[in-house]
Amino acid sequence: MLEIRDLTVEVEGKEIIRDLTLNIERGEVHVLFGPNGCGKTTLLMALLGLPNYKVKKGSVTFKGVNVTYLTTDERVKLGMGMSFQHPPGIRGVKLGDMVNIAQGRKEETIDEDVIALAKRLNISIEFLNRDVNLGFSGGEVKRSEILQLLAQAPDFIMFDEPDSGVDIENIELIGGIMSELLDRNKMPSKREKAGLIITHSGFIMRHVKADRAHVMLEGRIACSGMPDEITKNVMENGFERCVELCLRGEDTEWREKR
Amino acid sequence: MARKEIIEHAGRAKTKRAALGEDIAIEGYIAGEEHEPLNSLDNFPEEYQQDLLDAGIEPSEKDRSGSFLQQDCSVVYSKVKYPGLELMSTTDAFKKHSWLNDYLWNAVPVDMDKYTAEVELEQTHGYFIRSEAGKKVTMPVQSCLFITSDKIGQKVHNIVIAEEYSELHIITGCSVSHAVNSALHLGVSEFYVKKGAKITFTMIHNWSQGMEVRPRSAVVIEDDGTFISNYILMTPVKSLQMYPTAYCVGRNARATFQTVIYAHGDTKVDSGSRAVLQGEGSRSEIISRVIATDNAKVIARSDVIGEGAKAKGHIECRGLMLSDTAEVDSIPELKATRRDLDLSHEAAVGKVAEEEIQYLMARGLSEEEATSVIIRGFLNVDITGLPDALARETKKMFDMSLEKVM
Numbered sequence: 147m148l149e150i151r152d153l154t155v156e157v158e159g160k161e162i163i164r165d166l167t168l169n170i171e172r173g174e175v176h177v178l179f180g181p182n183g184c185g186k187t188t189l190l191m192a193l194l195g196l197p198n199y200k201v202k203k204g205s206v207t208f209k210g211v212n213v214t215y216l217t218t219d220e221r222v223k224l225g226m227g228m229s230f231q232h233p234p235g236i237r238g239v240k241l242g243d244m245v246n247i248a249q250g251r252k253e254e255t256i257d258e259d260v261i262a263l264a265k266r267l268n269i270s271i272e273f274l275n276r277d278v279n280l281g282f283s284g285g286e287v288k289r290s291e292i293l294q295l296l297a298q299a300p301d302f303i304m305f306d307e308p309d310s311g312v313d314i315e316n317i318e319l320i321g322g323i324m325s326e327l328l329d330r331n332k333m334p335s336k337r338e339k340a341g342l343i344i345t346h347s348g349f350i351m352r353h354v355k356a357d358r359a360h361v362m363l364e365g366r367i368a369c370s371g372m373p374d375e376i377t378k379n380v381m382e383n384g385f386e387r388c389v390e391l392c393l394r395g396e397d398t399e400w401r402e403k404r
Numbered sequence: 405m406a407r408k409e410i411i412e413h414a415g416r417a418k419t420k421r422a423a424l425g426e427d428i429a430i431e432g433y434i435a436g437e438e439h440e441p442l443n444s445l446d447n448f449p450e451e452y453q454q455d456l457l458d459a460g461i462e463p464s465e466k467d468r469s470g471s472f473l474q475q476d477c478s479v480v481y482s483k484v485k486y487p488g489l490e491l492m493s494t495t496d497a498f499k500k501h502s503w504l505n506d507y508l509w510n511a512v513p514v515d516m517d518k519y520t521a522e523v524e525l526e527q528t529h530g531y532f533i534r535s536e537a538g539k540k541v542t543m544p545v546q547s548c549l550f551i552t553s554d555k556i557g558q559k560v561h562n563i564v565i566a567e568e569y570s571e572l573h574i575i576t577g578c579s580v581s582h583a584v585n586s587a588l589h590l591g592v593s594e595f596y597v598k599k600g601a602k603i604t605f606t607m608i609h610n611w612s613q614g615m616e617v618r619p620r621s622a623v624v625i626e627d628d629g630t631f632i633s634n635y636i637l638m639t640p641v642k643s644l645q646m647y648p649t650a651y652c653v654g655r656n657a658r659a660t661f662q663t664v665i666y667a668h669g670d671t672k673v674d675s676g677s678r679a680v681l682q683g684e685g686s687r688s689e690i691i692s693r694v695i696a697t698d699n700a701k702v703i704a705r706s707d708v709i710g711e712g713a714k715a716k717g718h719i720e721c722r723g724l725m726l727s728d729t730a731e732v733d734s735i736p737e738l739k740a741t742r743r744d745l746d747l748s749h750e751a752a753v754g755k756v757a758e759e760e761i762q763y764l765m766a767r768g769l770s771e772e773e774a775t776s777v778i779i780r781g782f783l784n785v786d787i788t789g790l791p792d793a794l795a796r797e798t799k800k801m802f803d804m805s806l807e808k809v810m
Contacts, residue, residue: 233763
């Protein structure tokens with residue numbers, strides 16, 4: 147579904163992602179670990195095609211279409227979606243309006259469909275009527291993002307730290323809906339959706355089963371493996387040590403550089 | 405003040421320049437021909453019907469408690485449908501009620517500037533609206549001051565009185581026909597909100613590039629009285645300056661001003677709202693949203709003067725710049741004259757934020773659609789204090805006028 151090849155991305159003249167290659171197949175969910183500042187969010191933003199993230203080299207192919215230079219809305223129309231970690235507040239634009247927009251509807255009112263969707267995330271009508279993200283708590287931001295994705299129903303979804311700042315109760319709720327959005331509840335052969343989850347803490351992995359895990363260091367994928375193994379290693383030993391364990395005995399170019 | 409004295413004061417102020425706004429020459433404008441009265445608003449010429457609608461006027465008079473229409477300098481229609489409501493031209497009102505002299509120039513000083521003086525000396529009607537004590541007129545009264553001829557100088561004096569414990573909702577539109585290249589509108593409006601009474605005043609200005617406009621409005625609010633003003637300007641105007649003032653003289657008197665201005669073309673607007681909090685526990689809220697694009701220049705003022713014990717006033721003014729050749733001056737002012745006051749303001753002027761556009765694009769909107777959603781949101785002031793039906797309707801009128809400019 148998504149093929150990233152030798153991708154190099156610059157932000158404000160600074161190279162953040164270097165020669166990154168990653169394939170995510172239909173029905174797969176990948177998780178990306180990495181310390182703060184390693185380029186995880188930059189990768190997602192570049193995949194979404196935000197203008198400040200300049201692709202200097204390489205390509206991104208989505209559903210067979212080269213999307214490397216498409217605008218964000220064009221990629222979204224092809225089926226990409228994103229749950230933002232720090233979405234901006236927009237005065238006068240209600241969460242309910244965002245849900246309508248995500249559903250691609252022109253309606254200005256918040257109707258029964260929207261209310262029913264919101265209910266699944268314990269989101270009240272009052273909350274739907276609040277200006278999006280303005281004064282939202284950490285957990286409220288996550289639920290609002292997931293609600294918009296439920297409405298949008300993308301084929302490939304990126305989640306930027308869906309577990310940060312969320313209490314235990316809500317993590318379970320969010321994880322449940324993420325699993326549903328990503329077809330995790332279906333038989334592997336029936337899974338149509340794909341996803342890429344960024345997590346610093348790894349908490350969300352208790353609630354969403356992934357197929358592959360990667361550790362990102364300094365703008366590239368330093369090691370990859372089974373999610374359980376990588377999660378365990380990262381949790382117990384930290385990012386760098388995990389990478390070292392992954393690479394033990396292997397003589398890679400990357401290791402030499404270190 | 406006796407009428408003779410008033411005229412003397414006006415005479416002395418004939419050439420007095422206004423404190424704010426560029427000085428405009430008012431001599432060249434005329435009163436024009438008298439227009440024939442109408443039997444119903446539907447009979448108003450077809451070519452003007454859309455202008456009425458754009459100014460928030462419902463020609464069918466459905467869900468209206470009364471209607472008033474002044475075309476140029478002639479009152480062509482005035483009808484009341486609701487008992488307890490009075491509606492007529494100010495000229496007729498003065499013939500009917502001798503006591504009305506007590507209200508004349510009692511909120512706005514006649515010698516404020518040459519425009520108020522001109523309205524006294526060369527008045528061409530205006531409306532008088534009054535709700536009787538205890539009567540709650542929940543359906544809105546609609547009034548429209550409409551200019552259809554070139555070179556007209558409309559010089560109206562409006563007086564609105566909500567007697568004790570009564571309620572009055574007014575939709576007023578000032579409009580001008582497309583055929584008019586240049587005209588003048590001077591409008592003095594004096595509002596009196598008596599004890600426990602409430603007035604909501606929703607005004608749509610539907611001007612054009614050739615209009616020079618100088619409204620002069622003031623409100624006197626007594627104990628537990630409420631005044632809410634919603635002002636919408638979405639069309640270009642050559643020059644508009646106004647600074648309506650609410651005097652909260654009574655205990656717990658409340659005033660709210662909400663202003664929405666979308667200034668484009670070569671529009672020049674100097675618009676403010678002022679609240680003078682004299683009564684104990686009186687409160688005011690001033691909210692303004694200004695968008696400036698093209699070469700528009702907007703001065704957005706707001707002023708709260710706290711004089712009464714435990715008075716509370718808040719100002720929130722926001723500006724959005726859509727061009728590098730437009731200009732917004734946001735000038736919020738607070739004046740405190742004692743300790744037990746709570747006065748605050750927040751002001752911000754900015755552009756459409758990139759990250760907000762990107763966020764909306766990530767939900768599938770094009771850049772253009774995203775910008776339009778943000779602008780709508782920016783102007784989306786929750787209109788408070790109106791009855792539900794009226795609030796919905798105001799929202800609709802607002803959306804319609806926004807649709808035209810976007």
